[in-house]
Amino acid sequence: MLKTVEVPVSLLDKISKAAKAFEELEDEMDDFFLSKDAVFLDKIRRARKSHTTGKTNPLASLKKDLCIK
Secondary structure, eight states: OOOOOOOOHHHHHHHHHHHHHHHHHHHHHHHHHHHTOHHHHHHHHHHHHHHHTTOOOOHHHHHHHTTOO
16 A cells, blocks of 8 residues: 655755766766776777768668667
């Protein structure tokens, strides 16, 4: 059975701020760990080089490969 609980707005605000802080921390940690991952960085460099030299595939081709309409 569900129960209703009254919570002060100030407490909800603190919970919201804490959740936002944890999300930002997670994003920063992801960025940090990816910046130290040699395999990931190599893939990014190769992708950037392909893009800047015009070696790209059409969006339609990607959609077809992923079975997306």
